[in-house]
Amino acid sequence: MSPRAKLAIIFASALALAPAAFGYVGPGAGFAVVTSFFAVFASLVLALFAFLTLPFRRLVRRIRRRRALAKARVGRVVILGLDGLSPKIVGEMMADGKLPHFARLAEEGTFKPLATTVPAVSPVAWSSFQTGTSPARHNIFDFLTRDRATYLPDLSSARIGPPRRYVNLGKFRIPLGKASLRLLRKSKPFWKILGDHGVFSNVIRVPITFPPEKFHGVSLSAMCVPDLLGTQGTFSYYYEEGDASVSEGGQCIKVERNGREVSSHLLGPDNPIKKAGGQLRVPFNVRPGKRDREVEMSLDGARVKLSVGTYSDWTPVAFRAGLGVRVRGIARFLVKSLQPFEMYVTPINVDPDRPALPISHPYIYAVYLSKLLGRYATLGLAEDTWALNEGVINEGQFLEQVRRHHNERERMFFDALDKTKQGVVACVFDTPDRVQHMFFRYLTPDHPANRGRDTEKYAGTVEDMYVKMDELVGATADKLAPGDLLIVMSDHGFTSFARGVNVNAWLAREGYLTLKDGAAGGKWLEGVDWSRTRAFALGLAGIYVNVAGRERQGIVPRDGVTALKKEIAEKLKGLRDDARGRVAVRDVYDLGEMYSGPYLAGGPELVVGYDAGYRASWDSATGGTAGDVFEDNVKAWSGDHCVAADLVPGVLFTNARVTTKKPHIVDIAPTVLELFGVAVPSYMEGRPLELELPPEPEEAEKDVNEKA
Amino acid sequence: MWYFNLALTRLFDALAWPFQRWPAGGLLLISALTGVAMLLVFKATSNQRAIRRTRDLIRAHLLAMRLFRDDARVVVESQKKVLRTNLTYLRYAVVPIVFILPIVVLIMVQLDLRYGPAPAQPGEAVVVKAIFNGAVDDDVTLAAPPGIVVETPALRIPYKHEADWRVRPAKAGRFELSLKSKGATYGKELVAGEAGVGRVSSRRVSGIWSQLTNPGERPLSGDLVAIEVKYPSRQNKLFGLGVHWVLTFFVVSLVAAFALKGVLKTEV
Known part of the structure; x- marks a missing residue:
């Protein structure tokens, strides 16, 4: 029996003998009672509110002529986006019997190449997916656009600016209002149009949804959500010996050693309220732990236990700006070596538990996911390809990042499937894109990147990833109800990038x-x-x-x-x-x-x-x-995949037969609208796919009986 | 046990000493300190990670009821999950409560000694009760010093092994009553008319566990189980309002703990 248990028994005995007059059990029970009471009370109030207002909300929708789901041909449309999944590789692996769930979908429904946009890059293609329009109508032509005045690059999809007005208070400059955020993607995503007709959508990590737009549903933003520095992802590399530098995507910081302990600081955003406050910092110390490979980190007063060679969990980081203002983020730490000291820190993501800027619609959806599933990556391009490119992490460490992010996404997606039984569930997984970007050299033996590098250890990574996606498709199919339409799609395919052309x-x-x-x-x-x-x-x-x-x-x-x-x-x-x-x-x-x-x-x-x-x-x-x-x-x-568009089409799998000969990514939005009986707006360039929906179970039974 | 009680009583005497002119201040201070101390005990003895996770889940289910309020199925499911997770939370709260409870009992005993009974008022009668292990001695007597009048002979209640007297203090002060039974003499303090904060011990007892909850006087030995003075209840004034000290203690200790849980990084 542990000492704590013995102590508990002694105390419990003492308690049993306490007279009834002291039945009041003090703050301990008070904490439990108060917390429980509020939880139950709040849940009852919310439930009551939801039920009491339901008829009124339905009435309001009717008045607005939203006849939700009345004309729908499907109960739910589930769109599983697998960024960068190549029809060529899928086809070959299906032929080899390695992708049984994809093969089943192809057999019972459809497998076709899905024509993509020009250029064949994710922000453009996913914008076309959601709006049913070409770049000239949604305004996204690439990751970057140019400033016509300076010729300098600008992010094409979002503009993040400082608050418009400030109040000067001594050495402080207090912003009046929030930072200005503007989505540069034009046109309307199909879920907004569906929402106007009362159809609920759950949209998770579809690229080019930052800043989030209001609509009837929930969404979590993806590509172009910045890190806390305001960049698209800046990792930190802490080192002790020699000099280190990276050309892109990161910063190198030399640590100070004092005996067994090293110390440095995390670099955060510029102080948002202090004049000449400079970049915010959070100091940390790292020392060896008591056990082998154990590391103890003191981060702003909090103790974090790390292990050499293993990523930490998402760890909250609060940058103090003054006047009680804190800018909150999360990061993972990877101590690569203690002697000499080397540590990689992921870009500091916006903390989904308390987002410093809106990353979801409504704002609380990001918080809800964090409370339900734990903290998760919020950065638009969450997998740190730059760190691998720069050699700061190795391929195994990169894959571990990818695996963790994929698992986070999977749990979000499955929760969305559980919560949204009618309407649309759309979720995009980045895993295929990131893995193929970083491991395609293994598929092309004469790739220049193979020179002087191992070509064996991770040779099966791309194939393993396709198998993993197949399992995801299988798990998704298992969660479908009769009348659900499943669309598995990618925005583009993939090919080798062996030679660069400096245009x-x-x-x-x-x-x-x-x-x-x-x-x-x-x-x-x-x-x-x-x-x-x-x-x-x-x-x-x-x-x-x-x-x-x-x-x-x-x-x-x-x-x-x-x-x-x-x-x-x-x-x-x-x-x-x-x-x-x-x-x-x-x-x-x-x-x-x-x-x-x-x-x-x-x-x-x-x-x-x-x-x-x-x-x-x-x-x-x-x-x-x-x-x-x-x-x-x-x-x-x-x-x-940034090559001629006809070389890298995406994939289209559905559990319904698609008779359209050459489906295009712009056809998805009008197809979903049409399935819910919503008129396709004239500005949309895509056309609804010709679908032969699987019969409802009752109809199928009727057909069988009739034939018999 | 007596020495343990003595040490604890002296500690609380020291805490209450600055508040002789404002007794409620002492109650507020001790309540607040108790809240904070118990918060630390809660932190040290509970599974903070599990409690945090459980609370997060409760919040998530509450948020789900807002986010998916158009779907009655989700609302009902979330409601069920809130209740279920609440039970899990209560399970995690049991262990720290087991640790906190005895400590709080000791503190409350000390507070009751100071804020529970009021001293007898000069001219007003109080009852003194003696409880024996066996039958009440026929010759049992209660003697009082000058300034206290024992108004009645012993009233024996044989089936309760009890003898009662009515006594009336004539002046203010701390007096020692003297009870004689079977040749032995037992003392009992009687407090009359003292204003401000001060210890008023209702019972002098024998037995280890009884001493724990009646720490004001030395333990009895011999034939007696307890001698008790039936004091009136004290009216504690807090900002002009008469509030029972237990209520004050409950509210202030909780408010202090909840106010500082963020600073002390404790999940409750």
Whole structure:
């Protein structure tokens, strides 16, 4: 018996002998009674409120002519988004019998390639998925867009700005109101239209849903939710010996050692209320624990137990800004080595338990998920591909991150399936995309990234991931009710990224882009002489014309744009990589010819359709202008999809027969609307898929009886 | 046990000493300190992680009732889960309560000594009761010092092994009554007319566990089980309101604990 148990028995005995006059049991029982009472009381009030107001809410909906679900052909539409799932790989593995659940769906329903957008990148494709429109109507052309005044990159989907008004109070500057958040994606997602007709939707981590929009349902934002620093993910690497630096996505901080203990600090956002407050910090100390590989971390007064080589759980971090204001985040810690000290810290995510900015609709949905399932990753691109690219974590550690995030998502998704029995449940899993980006080299033996690297240990990772997705599909299918429609889809497929094409270097070589005299050309179009530059590239595929009157230093007259586009496209299409003896550019798309819509002018004039194995080089994507046109891609990020769209369609699986010959990602939104009997808005470019829904169980039985 | 009681009584004397002119202040201070101390005991003896998780689940189910309020099925299910999780929470609260309860009993005994009974008022009669182990001695007598009048002979209640007297203090002060039975003499303090905070011991007892809850006087030995003075209840004034000290203690200790649970990082 433990000492604590013995003590408890002694106390309990003493208690039993206490006279009845002291029946009052003091604060201990008081805590329990008060807490329990409030929980029960609150639940009763909420239940009563929900039941009492239900008829009124239904009446209001009727008055607004929302005849929820009255015309629906399905009870529920479940959309399982598997970002980047390739129809080619799925097809091959199904043929080998490795994906039984996908195979069953294909046999009983449909498996078809799902045509994707130009360019074939997630923010564009998922925006088209949700709005049923092309980029010219939803305004998302890439991850990045350019500032027409400065030529610097901007996030394409959201604008986060400081509060508009402040009050000065000595050394403090108190914001009046919240930070301004603006979603730059235009058009309406289909769940908002459904909501207007009373159909409830549960939307989890669908890209380009930040900041969250109001609608009849709940949503958790995904891609483009920033970390606490306001970036799309900045990891921290703490080290003791030598010098360390990373080129992208992270920061290196040297620790101080004092005997067995090392100390440093977490870097947070700029102080939001103090003038010249600088970047907020949370100090920490790390020392070896009592057991082997155990590490004790003191983080702002709290003790955190870590183990060398193992990620911590999500750990809350509070940055004190002054006047009682705290900016709260969460991070995972990975001590790689104690002597010399090396530690990786994930980007500091917004704490879903107490979000510093809205990451869900309604605001409490993120809190609800956190309370129910525990804290979870909130960063848009949660898996830290940069840290693996920079060698700060290894492939095993990256996969562990992916596994944990996937499990978090799975539990959210299954809860959504449990809570939403009518309407729409849509959830996107990023696992296929992240794993293929970082492990595609294993599928292409001659990939430049394989040089000097192991090619065996994780050779089965991509295949294992597809098997895992198959299990997810199976588990999802098990949770369907009769009358539910399951759509398993991806936004694009995947291919190898072995060679990078620096489009800016090519534009410079061809005389379309000119550097200032003596300029070497750096990132973000540094050193470009705009008075002599007619076109430039930024982002993963876009080429912009430097149009007079549109760009601040534009020189190409509007009537000369078409001819210039044609000239560049003709030269670039079929561009050969002489070192490999291959064509690198399969097609060049003129967006003006492909798309029409009010936001066309916001996108690039041309999009480069690379051949398989090629993509915009790392330098080109960040506006680099120097160097060779072609280069080997030796980073861990070895697979990609930003190539000619016809090379990387997504997948479409449904448990209903789809007779449409060539389904496109823009068709999904109108299809869902049509299934619920809601008229498809005229601005939508997609068309409802022709579906043969599985019969309801009663109908199926009737058919069988009739045949008999 | 007597020395344990003595030490505890002295400690509480010291705590109450600054509040002789404002007794309610002492009650507030001790209640608040008790709340905080019990919070720390709760933290040390409970499974904080499990309690946090349970409370989170309760909150999640409550939030589910708001988020999915159009779906009666979810509302009913969440309601059930709140009740079920509440039981789990109560289960986790049992262990710390077992630890806290005896400590609180000792504190309350000390508070009762100071805020429970009021001293007898000069000129007003009180009853003194003696309880014996066996039959009441025929010659049992109660003697009082000058200033106290024993108004009645012993009233014997044989089936209760009890003898009662009515006594009337004529002046204020702390007096020692003297009870004689079977050749032995037993003392009992009687407090009359003292204003302000001060210990008023109703019972002098024998037996270890009885001493625990009646710590004001030395334990009895011999034939007597207890001698008790039936004092009137004390009217404690708190900001002009007459409030029973138990209620004050309950509210203040809880408020202090809930107010500081964030600072002390305790889940309750």
